[in-house]
Amino acid sequence: MSAAKVVARLPPLPTVRDLVRLYRLRALRQLSQNFLMDQRLIDKIVKVAGRIKCGQVCEVGPGPGGITRAILNRAPERLVVIEKDHRFLPTLEAKACENRMEVIIGDVMGFNMEKCFPEDFRKEWVDEQPNVHLIGNLPFSVSTPLIIKWLEAISERRSAWSYGRVGMTLTFQKEVAERMVAPVTTSQRCRLSIMCQNWCDVRHAFTIPGKAFVPKPDVDVGVVHFIPKVEPIIPLPFKLVEKVVRSIFSFRQKYSIRGAE
Template structure:
């Protein structure tokens, strides 16, 4: 009796042979292995520490791809394909070329089966998407000026929960610098996150989920929550539901200042999310000049210091960032100061969740 892997290889060979005999470019992909076979073949339980959760529902995989807009005749990069269910949906919906980036080499056999059946339309790369450089991943003729409509390129991925937020922050930085995949223009993304994270990303001012992740995402991208996938649709089943988010980079950010400056100011503002925003702004300055600098910053920005950070609008946050930029231009030594760690640890006793800041991330 053939193993699932051998059975798939036989079916691939038959499909490719049939297409060649017919003299046409029909795509015949082998059937997806069953959930039980995947568990046996790839030992899914052993990678729980990597936060891997695979979507094996073909309809939901197709819905993720179709929510990206129209991938037909486009170039796509899929991050974290795992056993390849979303991969096959991308191919079936007519992508001209697909490149996948997978960190776990155990999935090479499943992905190679799809590659062999794809008639040259699929490339498989083993690598860590957190450090992967996509600047030469696509044909140079696909590049578009930033002010033009987005290029015919898409990034799609069912991301492991433990890298999802750090990855989007890195990519927002890349968007701000027009580097990595964004050397090609305003490349669109469709990615999965924990539902609560997506709700934070799209939260408007005054919304209880509004946080620094909301501001960072919305500053550089139009962000939409496309739909929700119940946790039971994944293998292994996570304890949370999953949100599918679509990102389109803005032609101009709401706050046209360097990423590091915006990130620093927004991070400090939301250090005390439920308290008056002047509390977080104060952590930008040494104690000796704190009161004077905070008063100056809010006066220049024309923002009420006694509203809470989650109530701030994008124009108000923009004015605060510009006010801080002007202050550090006049006083360069202030730029390197940040009392956040010592101040927050003392005030919150190292409990970063006390004010709802669960979207903590670190840039390395």
């Protein structure tokens, strides 16, 4: 009589909630941190980025690593994570496997991605998008300054965009996300609408309720996907466009008596 076949099963990986408890991590208000615990929503964010299998991914502000795991599950060739808070280093290093993941402790506001990815992933700007992606659940305090900084880099085709029209999947306060996609003539149309839509095709993919985060923020969160345009709508230098748009929207309640020349 043959012996019964025994199938060994590995224990399930710890959840984000388990890791937060294990390392006694606490979201810091001064850094605008909020942990997303719902794995279904985490997977949905990564899905918005598109096909990342065998590609290059840079995750911004991974925190305890919920999105990090979802990215690794989709089998990229390599993942680089940039985290400012040293407390998350143990949880992130625990996910590093087979040299597919690199953890960088630093501030993304000053980080240059010019040589972050392999040379063979570079594409010409007019070609199809490279299999390179930026993904991040951004702290509210840096989300708007960071996207403006990255839009300028897109306009000059530098940093990550020296590799071509690299897409971004990022989180913002819901109201900010709605302004980014606001059409012409709508009440939410603003400086940010024009800046985003001038250099990118922008899509508000879906909204995450605030209750899905710990601690619960006072607002809901919008997931926004950006694809750089081949040519901007206004083919002028970034700083000039930004200055004119900022001036126009400085007095939202005023009337324009004379047209701009």
